[in-house]
Amino acid sequence: MEFVGIYGGLTIGLLGWLFGRQAAKKRRGLDEVHDYVWRKARSTSWYFTIAGIYVLLTLELMNVKLSLIAALAILLFIQLSSWGVAGMYYSVRLTEDAAPGKSIWKLSAVIGSTVLIFFVILSAVTGMWKFTLAAIPPVAVNLAISAYIANRVPQKDNKV
């Protein structure tokens, strides 16, 4: 079962990445702005990963024991998901044409829904309803960040 999760997830992720690139290539989407956005997103994702490492270290100090594999899986999830979300955020912020802020709310809705669905599925699979409550902090943070960004004046000169 674990093999299906690990290698199935990897295969689906790689296929999604490959098809995404092919679709973007057709629209001349793999240009320098694309490179800039995803390079910046990768850089941002490391900040989230470092924060994740500190949270795990804090948990260790509080005697919450996690296995090596579980800790690595959590860090991998943080790294990849923050990379994806940061990339989407920078893309939207850099290329939105009119009504700045409107696209941010759309992106926020997608992220919030995805997080909620993820935790609901986790609750259903594990049979522990408390996992649904765990969705509240990330959804609240997502809303707070979106409200902050939407109220900011768009920045210029490659500072997204």
Place this chain on the structure above:
Amino acid sequence: MNNRIRELRSQSNMTQEQLAEFVGVSRQSIIAIENQRYNPSLELAYKISKVFCKSIEEVFIFDGEAE
């Protein structure tokens, strides 16, 4: 970095999509450059200027104070 892309484009009756096709980037990239949210590379700036038959300095205006 300011630019006159929108102005030159409308003078030439050119859409963002057409300009993007000419210089080989996505329409979203043209939006980002037009709205001054992204500074293009020298190569892309040169290609854009060439489309309008202008020099880079005529299309892109360096605003030292904004930097």
